[in-house]
Amino acid sequence: MRWRCGGRFVGVMRISTSSPRATDLHLQRPATVETPQAEAVPARIMAGSPGGAPEEGAAVDVAVDERLDRMWNVIIWNDPINLMTYVTYVIQRLFGYPLEKATKLMLEVHKDGKSLVASVPREKGEHYVGRLHGFGLQATLEKNS
Amino acid sequence: MYLAVSKTDNGDFAVVMSTPLFHYLSLLPDRLRDALDSPDYATRAMRRMFPPGYSDPEKESEYQDLVKGDLLQQRLQKIAAFEGIVAQGSVSNSEGKLLIRAAEFDACLSFLNDLRVLLGEELEIEDDDWERDIDPDDPRADKVLMLHLLGYIEQGLLEATGMVDFEIDPEDL
Numbered sequence: 001m002r003w004r005c006g007g008r009f010v011g012v013m014r015i016s017t018s019s020p021r022a023t024d025l026h027l028q029r030p031a032t033v034e035t036p037q038a039e040a041v042p043a044r045i046m047a048g049s050p051g052g053a054p055e056e057g058a059a060v061d062v063a064v065d066e067r068l069d070r071m072w073n074v075i076i077w078n079d080p081i082n083l084m085t086y087v088t089y090v091i092q093r094l095f096g097y098p099l100e101k102a103t104k105l106m107l108e109v110h111k112d113g114k115s116l117v118a119s120v121p122r123e124k125g126e127h128y129v130g131r132l133h134g135f136g137l138q139a140t141l142e143k144n145s
Numbered sequence: 146m147y148l149a150v151s152k153t154d155n156g157d158f159a160v161v162m163s164t165p166l167f168h169y170l171s172l173l174p175d176r177l178r179d180a181l182d183s184p185d186y187a188t189r190a191m192r193r194m195f196p197p198g199y200s201d202p203e204k205e206s207e208y209q210d211l212v213k214g215d216l217l218q219q220r221l222q223k224i225a226a227f228e229g230i231v232a233q234g235s236v237s238n239s240e241g242k243l244l245i246r247a248a249e250f251d252a253c254l255s256f257l258n259d260l261r262v263l264l265g266e267e268l269e270i271e272d273d274d275w276e277r278d279i280d281p282d283d284p285r286a287d288k289v290l291m292l293h294l295l296g297y298i299e300q301g302l303l304e305a306t307g308m309v310d311f312e313i314d315p316e317d318l
Contacts, residue, residue: 080265080270080271080272080273080275081261081262081265081266081270082258082261082262083296083299083300083303085300085303085304085309085310086254086258086299086303088308088309088310089254089303089306089308089309092308093251093308099308099309099310103310126198126208126211126212129198129208130198130212130215130216133195133196133198133212133216134216134219134220134255135251135255135258136194136255136258136259136261136262138193138196139196139198140197140198140199140200141198141199141208142199142200
């Protein structure tokens with residue numbers, strides 16, 4: 001059903017598909033996963049000095065990998081009941097994303113069935129998933145692979 | 146039946162609606178409270194309202210132990226918050242008025258959505274192609290109407306926030 005408020009088209013009352021299945025929760029790490037603004041990773045990677053020892057760069061790579069290994073992906077799943085606008089609003093409220101990005105993530109949920117909305121430490125991820133559940137969205141936490 | 150929502154200068158939300166809609170809103174808290182009273186978590190509706198957080202069974206068990214009770218309490222608190230908002234509203238023969246404080250807005254919105262989720266599960270809605278236009282004599286008609294009405298109210302509140310894009314083109318979906 002399409003909704004109109006004040007005579008304007010306001011979206012479509014559906015945001016679809018099935019509940020997450022235990023066997024369908026494993027995601028590959030996308031190349032452009034972002035952390036929420038409040039969870040921004042500090043700029044720990046320092047540019048090596050000209051002619052600097054390669055070991056330093058290698059150490060940085062290891063540190064980054066270890067950090068990524070500790071990250072967990074917060075995934076929102078599609079469902080046929082929540083309004084698209086509601087999902088967009090909740091993403092903004094919880095993650096502090098601007099409207100454009102929240103809308104993009106919501107559309108990803110709608111089209112692809114799920115969207116990785118944040119990559120954060122586990123404790124923070126559990127907090128987000130709990131909050132998303134509190135808002136009536138289906139969400140899970142998956143270890144970054 | 147009509148509903149108009151506007152955001153005030155201090156961030157609260159003023160809601161004006163038709164009298165029947167105001168009275169209808171006053172009936173909603175008990176509808177959800179009854180469903181959450183001694184919930185059977187094995188039912189479809191409760192599984193949806195308290196969904197899994199992990200695919201790993203061990204982590205999922207720990208997660209549910211950690212959050213399920215809190216989540217239930219949060220839902221009951223949101224019901225109480227909505228009830229309080231309606232109780233402080235005013236109604237006449239011509240219209241009803243509510244004031245939703247900014248701090249209560251998410252609880253109010255989330256309460257309405259919880260009820261939509263409950264109804265959607267009771268109607269066993271599985272996908273986008275669910276039957277939106279239903280025969281009035283169908284035994285599911287009341288629930289479908291309620292689902293639409295709650296969606297209308299929810300949409301009105303969301304529009305007033307200015308935080309959602311109402312111009313999404315269905316062709317882009």
